[in-house]
Amino acid sequence: DGGITQSPKYLFRKEGQNVTLSCEQNLNHDAMYWYRQDPGQGLRLIYYSQIVNDFQKGDIAEGYSVSREKKESFPLTVTSAQKNPTAFYLCASSGTSEKLFFGSGTQLSVL
Amino acid sequence: AQKVTQAQTEISVVEKEDVTLDCVYETRDTTYYLFWYKQPPSGELVFLIRRNSFDEQNEISGRYSWNFQKSTSSFNFTITASQVVDSAVYFCALDLLQTGANNLFFGTGTRLTVIP
Numbered sequence: 001d002g003g004i005t006q007s008p009k010y011l012f013r014k015e016g017q018n019v020t021l022s023c024e025q026n027l028n029h030d031a032m033y034w035y036r037q038d039p040g041q042g043l044r045l046i047y048y049s050q051i052v053n054d055f056q057k058g059d060i061a062e063g064y065s066v067s068r069e070k071k072e073s074f075p076l077t078v079t080s081a082q083k084n085p086t087a088f089y090l091c092a093s094s095g096t097s098e099k100l101f102f103g104s105g106t107q108l109s110v111l
Numbered sequence: 112a113q114k115v116t117q118a119q120t121e122i123s124v125v126e127k128e129d130v131t132l133d134c135v136y137e138t139r140d141t142t143y144y145l146f147w148y149k150q151p152p153s154g155e156l157v158f159l160i161r162r163n164s165f166d167e168q169n170e171i172s173g174r175y176s177w178n179f180q181k182s183t184s185s186f187n188f189t190i191t192a193s194q195v196v197d198s199a200v201y202f203c204a205l206d207l208l209q210t211g212a213n214n215l216f217f218g219t220g221t222r223l224t225v226i227p
Binding site for chain 1: 120148158204217
């Protein structure tokens with residue numbers, strides 16, 4: 001089935017540790033996105049990429065990094081500089097229809 | 112500045128009741144898209160509808176209908192004869208199409224609980 005796969009579903013980070021969230025899509029979409037969702041809040045854009053080897057900061061990029069070496073993959077690293085990383089992270093992709101397709105998310109918690 | 116407001120944080124209805132979820136947006140752009148997404152307990156957001164700013168026709172899809180009014184900057188969503196499976200968080204979002212990529216501004220969501 002075509003879609004977006006995020007892994008792991010749950011992730012725990014220790015103080016000072018970097019962690020990487022995986023996002024893979026087989027929809028042949030050019031654009032991919034990372035959003036952060038906090039309880040009672042809407043989604044906020046962290047980073048997005050319109051093509052391979054290119055990406056732009058969203059509204060809350062500080063403390064995060066991304067790479068886009070392959071069209072199918074857009075991993076997000078939560079660095080130790082992100083002081084409040086506990087949140088639900090959603091990856092999305094879009095083709096030509098301006099409609100976002102979302103993965104099932106990763107819940108990141110701090111130990 | 113752009114903003115999406117969903118003033119209803121939580122709504123509870125009894126099964127088979129109709130329910131309307133409100134969405135008010137702010138933008139100075141004349142060209143934009145509006146979206147509704149559903150987030151069930153599984154977590155992923157499910158696309159429901161996209162409406163562009165030049166199309167004010169209301170839309171009906173089964174038990175779902177949407178009322179877009181530019182005069183009041185509103186894009187409300189009505190579920191008719193609600194069912195337990197409709198229980199979810201619903202997000203309204205605005206896309207200004209400024210960068211060529213989809214940079215959606217989301218509201219804070221409305222949690223709908225349908226009681227059997």
